[in-house]
Amino acid sequence: MKKFIRSIIVSFIFIFLITSSGFSADVAKIGLINFQKIVTKSSAGKIVQKKIQAKGNEFSHKLKKMQKEIIELEKKLKRESMVLNQEKREQKGREYRIKVNDFNQAQKKLQYDLKALESKEMQKMQKAVFEIVQKIGKQGGYLLIVEKKTAGVVYNPKSIDITDKVILEYNKIIAKKKK
Numbered sequence: 001m002k003k004f005i006r007s008i009i010v011s012f013i014f015i016f017l018i019t020s021s022g023f024s025a026d027v028a029k030i031g032l033i034n035f036q037k038i039v040t041k042s043s044a045g046k047i048v049q050k051k052i053q054a055k056g057n058e059f060s061h062k063l064k065k066m067q068k069e070i071i072e073l074e075k076k077l078k079r080e081s082m083v084l085n086q087e088k089r090e091q092k093g094r095e096y097r098i099k100v101n102d103f104n105q106a107q108k109k110l111q112y113d114l115k116a117l118e119s120k121e122m123q124k125m126q127k128a129v130f131e132i133v134q135k136i137g138k139q140g141g142y143l144l145i146v147e148k149k150t151a152g153v154v155y156n157p158k159s160i161d162i163t164d165k166v167i168l169e170y171n172k173i174i175a176k177k178k179k
Contacts, residue, residue, distance in 0.1 A: 028143040028144070029140065029141055029142045029143055030142065030143060030144045030145070030146075030160050031133075031136075031137065031140070031142045031144070031145040031146075031160055031161075031162040032145065032146055032147075032148055032160045032161045032162065032163070033129075033133060033145060033146075033147055033148065033161070033162055033163045033166055034147070034148040034149070034161065034163045035126065035129065035147050035148075035149065035150075036149060037163050037167075038125075038129055038163060038166055038167055038170065039122070039125065041167050042167045042170045042171055042174075043170075043171045043174050043175070044125060044128070044170055044171070044173075044174045045125065047174075048121045048122070048125055051117075051121065052114070052117060052118050052121065055113075055114060055117055056114055059110040059111075059113070059114060062106070062110065063103070063106065063107055063110065066099075066102070066103045066106060067103065069099060070096070070099050070100055070103055073092075073095065073096050073099055074096060076092075077089075077092050077093065077096055080092070128170065128173070129166060129170060132166050132169045132170055132173070133145055133162075133166055135169070136162060136165055136166065136169065140162075142162075145162065148161075
């Protein structure tokens with residue numbers, strides 16, 4: 001009987017040691033980045049934002065110039081409509097409609113060009129950021145790193161957010177390129 005009790009105790013100790021080592025495995029290291037924060041806070045993101053804003057201002061200036069021409073043409077058409085014959089009024093009306101149509105087309109094209117530029121710049125930046133994230137992930141021993149917005153993260157503790165590390169690395173790379 002003593003042997004039986006001893007073997008049961010040894011068995012329980014053995015089982016306890018085996019299962020406790022399984023439960024004490026390392027905790028998975030998970031990181032999180034916020035790409036939008038990187039765009040707004042990093043030096044590269046600020047450069048991209050300035051570039052897009054400058055292009056937007058340039059496009060806005062072109063549209064305002066075209067709009068002034070349309071307003072002037074409209075005023076001229078109203079002033080001269082009483083003295084012009086039917087044929088001349090129709091011709092001036094056509095010119096006005098063509099200008100308005102050209103303005104609308106230019107506005108659509110410039111908006112498309114601005115969105116294309118923004119998309120292109122964001123893709124370049126995203127590629128660079130993801131390379132940095134992979135480097136940090138390998139060095140830091142992360143099991144998983146997700147992007148906050150696209151991953152649908154609803155809650156996260158601050159301790160897993162590595163966005164600031166990514167921004168620091170990205171700024172270092174940009175500073176080296178400027179030299």
